[in-house]
Amino acid sequence: MTSSSQGGYGGGPALAPPVARLIEQLHKLPGIGPKSAQRLAYYLIRMPEREARQLTDAISAVKDSLGFCSRCQNITEPDVCGICSDPARDQTRLCVVQEPLDVLALERTGVFRGLYHVLHGLIDPMGNVGPDDLRIRELLRRIGEEPVSEVIIATNPTVEGEATAMYLHQLLVPLGPRVTRLARGLPVGGDLEYADDLTLTRAFEGRQDF
Amino acid sequence: MTSSSQGGYGGGPALAPPVARLIEQLHKLPGIGPKSAQRLAYYLIRMPEREARQLTDAISAVKDSLGFCSRCQNITEPDVCGICSDPARDQTRLCVVQEPLDVLALERTGVFRGLYHVLHGLIDPMGNVGPDDLRIRELLRRIGEEPVSEVIIATNPTVEGEATAMYLHQLLVPLGPRVTRLARGLPVGGDLEYADDLTLTRAFEGRQDF
Numbered sequence: 001m002t003s004s005s006q007g008g009y010g011g012g013p014a015l016a017p018p019v020a021r022l023i024e025q026l027h028k029l030p031g032i033g034p035k036s037a038q039r040l041a042y043y044l045i046r047m048p049e050r051e052a053r054q055l056t057d058a059i060s061a062v063k064d065s066l067g068f069c070s071r072c073q074n075i076t077e078p079d080v081c082g083i084c085s086d087p088a089r090d091q092t093r094l095c096v097v098q099e100p101l102d103v104l105a106l107e108r109t110g111v112f113r114g115l116y117h118v119l120h121g122l123i124d125p126m127g128n129v130g131p132d133d134l135r136i137r138e139l140l141r142r143i144g145e146e147p148v149s150e151v152i153i154a155t156n157p158t159v160e161g162e163a164t165a166m167y168l169h170q171l172l173v174p175l176g177p178r179v180t181r182l183a184r185g186l187p188v189g190g191d192l193e194y195a196d197d198l199t200l201t202r203a204f205e206g207r208q209d210f
Numbered sequence: 211m212t213s214s215s216q217g218g219y220g221g222g223p224a225l226a227p228p229v230a231r232l233i234e235q236l237h238k239l240p241g242i243g244p245k246s247a248q249r250l251a252y253y254l255i256r257m258p259e260r261e262a263r264q265l266t267d268a269i270s271a272v273k274d275s276l277g278f279c280s281r282c283q284n285i286t287e288p289d290v291c292g293i294c295s296d297p298a299r300d301q302t303r304l305c306v307v308q309e310p311l312d313v314l315a316l317e318r319t320g321v322f323r324g325l326y327h328v329l330h331g332l333i334d335p336m337g338n339v340g341p342d343d344l345r346i347r348e349l350l351r352r353i354g355e356e357p358v359s360e361v362i363i364a365t366n367p368t369v370e371g372e373a374t375a376m377y378l379h380q381l382l383v384p385l386g387p388r389v390t391r392l393a394r395g396l397p398v399g400g401d402l403e404y405a406d407d408l409t410l411t412r413a414f415e416g417r418q419d420f
Contacts, residue, residue, distance in 0.1 A: 015314060016287040018275050022268040028261070030253050031246060035404070038311055043240050045272050045285060051238070052273050056266040058232040062255050063262050065228050075255055077226040101248055104225065 019045070071142070073118045073135040075100050083107075083116060090114040092149040094177075096139065096168065098122055098156060106154065114152075117142065122160040123167055131167065139168075143175050153181040229255070281352070283328045283345040285310050293317075293326060300324040302359040304387075306349065306378065308332055308366060311403050316364065319407050321414045324362075327352065332370040333377055341377065349378075353385050362417055363391040366402045379420045390417040 015023075019041055027037035044052055068074070069081035076082070083089060083103075093114030097103055103116050119134040142148065151172050155161035165181055172179045184202035186195055195203070225233075229251055237247035254262055278284070279291035286292070293299060293313075303324030307313055313326050329344040352358065361382050365371035375391050382389045393416030395409055396402065402410070 016276060016285060016291070018268070018271040018287060019285065019310075022272050025265045025268040028265075029250060031249065036241060038314070039241065040239060041272070042285075042310055044269055045276060049273055052269055055235045055238075056269050058228070058235040059254055059262055059266050061228040062232050062251070063257075063259055066226060066255060075226060075229065075252070077228060081226070100252055104248065 072116045073120065073138055074103055074116060075118075088113075092147055093152065094139075094142065094146075094148050094150070095152045095154050097154050098161070098164075102154065112152075114150075119155075119164070122155060122158075123164045124160045134164075136168070136171070140171070140175070143172065143177060148177050150178045150180060153179065155181075157182075157184055282326045283330065283348055284313055284326060285328075298323075302357055303362065304349075304352065304356075304358050304360070305362045305364050307364045308371065308374075308402075312364065315403050315405070315410060316414070319411045319414065321411045322362075324360075329365075329374070332365060332368075332374045334370045334373075344374075346378070346381070350381070350385070353382065353387060358387050360388045360390060362414075363389065364402065364414075365391075367392075367396045367400060376420075383420075389420060391420065392417050 022041045022044065023034075023037045026032055026040050027034055032040065044055075065077055066075055067077075067079070069076045069084055070079055071084040072081060074081050074083070090113050093112070094117055095106065095112055095114060096117045096119060097106070098119055098121065100118055103118065106112050106116075117135070117139050119136065119139075121129050121134050123129060123131055123134065143151070151168075153165045153168055155165050169179050169181075183206055184199070185206055186192060186199065186203045192200070232251045232254065233244075233247045236242055236250050237244055242250065254265075275287055276285050277287075277289070279286045279294055280289055281294040282291060284291050284293070300323050303322070304327055305316065305322055305324060306327045306329060307316070308329055308331065310328055313328065316322050316326075327345070327349050329346065329349075331339050331344050333339060333341055333344065353361070361378075363375045363378055365375050379389050379391075392402075392413045395413035395416060396405055397409075405413070
């Protein structure tokens with residue numbers, strides 16, 4: 001057993017303290033295991049000073065300059081984000097997503113030209129995340145203030161995503177807008193034979209005319 | 211197609227410039243694809259200021275304070291590393307490895323109590339890496355100056371690792387020391403760094419003459 005003062009990486013005298021500290025910090029990041037953290041650390045050590053500086057500057061910049069869009073709650077640099085301040089976007093449609101990455105994914109498709117609302121999470125009683133921890137108050141305020149005729153709920157098709165969608169549906173319908181959600185079905189390019197039972201059931205129930 | 215000024219991540223107005231720059235920097239790291247870079251970027255954005263500072267400080271620290279051990283060429287903070295300056299280590303055995311991570315892997319097993327020599331690479335004609343690009347001169351100088359009776363070559367069991375081992379063998383044998391290499395207990399084509407401790411221990415104990 002190695003002592004915890006060595007960071008648990010078994011380095012002992014083989015590991016200079018700054019290297020051990022860097023590995024420890026990298027290991028905290030999501031998806032970075034101990035081996036990846038080691039690899040990344042030695043990559044950073046060999047990296048030219050200038051490139052390492054670009055990385056640390058980029059990290060510092062997001063901590064210093066970013067905030068939330070006062071309208072859609074997406075992460076942005078000025079107060080109102082590029083999508084919300086674009087007059088060409090359809091102001092009557094609002095797409096509700098879990099996180100900023102979902103906005104990116106939908107923007108890549110080009111299928112939606114309305115506005116977004118980022119919840120920054122999903123209702124998850126097991127993880128101690130309730131409605132008050134999400135940007136739902138801000139969503140309700142927008143429904144009252146903006147000319148929204150349709151709210152498209154685009155949460156993930158998971159237990160938490162479905163629960164959040166149902167919760168929002170009940171909350172929003174009395175306020176007037178049409179409330180829809182993304183179709184459930186077989187993934188394009190997928191194989192029916194390998195689809196899980198629930199996906200296949202939803203695809204069947206939601207069968208559409210040609 | 212998105213313009214390259216948007217970093218190629220398809221963000222368009224959905225992506226604040228500091229976020230795009232951070233994703234771009236993270237994407238340069240080994241093993242971090244575009245999706246992982248996005249995930250990491252948003253994780254860093256949400257991270258408490260203090261923790262992000264710890265990470266950037268850890269990166270800056272390795273750039274500022276580290277150098278090479280003047281004896282074994284491992285990455286270290288003081289001039290001579292902890293292993294080389296430990297009088298309890300066997301001064302007559304030298305284990306030659308490709309990179310610092312290999313020292314960590316061998317130290318974890320505890321099977322070797324001698325000293326190391328880090329080449330910082332392998333001979334690789336395709337990758338334009340010749341003997342002069344490695345710390346081989348420093349190795350030869352040590353054989354002349356230190357009481358080395360055995361050199362254990364622990365390069366990876368890959369084409370480049372074998373070629374480097376053969377090259378060193380030819381170079382070292384005329385100088386006097388016994389030259390051995392790790393037993394072929396290691397799976398051919400594998401990577402020493404990822405071997406489990408027992409395999410590595412067996413391979414070390416069964417080291418053979420050329």
